[in-house]
Amino acid sequence: MSIHIEAKQGDIADIVLLPGDPLRAKQIAENFLEDVKCYNQVRNMLGFTGTWNGMKVSVQGTGMGMPSISIYTEELVRDYGVKTLIRVGTCGGLQPDLGLYNLVLASAASTDSSMHKRRFRGMDYAPWADFGLLSAAYEAASKKNLPSRVGGVISTDTFYQHDPDEWKLWAENGILAVEMETSALYAIALRNKAKALALLTVSDSLVTGELTSSEEREKGMLAMVEVALEAAKKVHG
Numbered sequence: 001m002s003i004h005i006e007a008k009q010g011d012i013a014d015i016v017l018l019p020g021d022p023l024r025a026k027q028i029a030e031n032f033l034e035d036v037k038c039y040n041q042v043r044n045m046l047g048f049t050g051t052w053n054g055m056k057v058s059v060q061g062t063g064m065g066m067p068s069i070s071i072y073t074e075e076l077v078r079d080y081g082v083k084t085l086i087r088v089g090t091c092g093g094l095q096p097d098l099g100l101y102n103l104v105l106a107s108a109a110s111t112d113s114s115m116h117k118r119r120f121r122g123m124d125y126a127p128w129a130d131f132g133l134l135s136a137a138y139e140a141a142s143k144k145n146l147p148s149r150v151g152g153v154i155s156t157d158t159f160y161q162h163d164p165d166e167w168k169l170w171a172e173n174g175i176l177a178v179e180m181e182t183s184a185l186y187a188i189a190l191r192n193k194a195k196a197l198a199l200l201t202v203s204d205s206l207v208t209g210e211l212t213s214s215e216e217r218e219k220g221m222l223a224m225v226e227v228a229l230e231a232a233k234k235v236h237g
């Protein structure tokens, strides 16, 4: 048991999928896992463990933003010995050729948060994905003919920006998409010698203003979850 997770030792698998939304965690468990057990209801941040094609896997909601995902991932790796963390989230596309439902595989994550600057005494730190997971996920997405791009994302502290054009600076410098957790996830995984990857489905485009409905988003997520599970299976056997 940790401060925010009530699971007993052994309840959580070595591999954990991490959606921001706890109800997406429930939906993933119901749609993909067998022999499912709910191990966490603290703060309604639901966590489940089951099996997928014989592989033990957990799925844990993280909440929104880096402070929230930091709490869950720190406790998962430090208190439960989790080795592999795969975020399955949504993002806003920042490049004109990124369509709705395209998959972004975040190779690295910039941030406008001061989280790394505090830890690195004012210097910048650029946390990155585990290459084995990244290449396995790219291969799985390619086999499914799922349009996908590998590149940098920006993890922002502010979903609603005061300057509506702020995202353009990141776009002009090659960043593919905006979301709110990956930079913290990668930094925590690297510090704890765990493997991490963020898979992000484009739910809206800041370039064109297109948006998906919540129902469409649910459907679009399923392909990403399959990619995450296949990548985990390839890396862990």
Ligand SMILES: O=P(O)(O)O[C@H]1O[C@H](CO)[C@@H](O)[C@H]1O
Binding pocket: 019, 020, 021, 063, 064, 065, 088, 089, 090, 091, 159, 179, 180, 181
């Ligand atoms: O769909 P999730 O995983 O929550 O991810 C994205 O959606 C939330 C904002 O709506 C933020 O958490 C952002 O990172």
Ligand SMILES: O=c1cc[nH]c(=O)[nH]1
Binding pocket: 090, 091, 092, 093, 159, 178, 179, 180, 203, 204
């Ligand atoms: O953080 C996010 C997530 C999805 N879409 C966005 O525009 N921002």
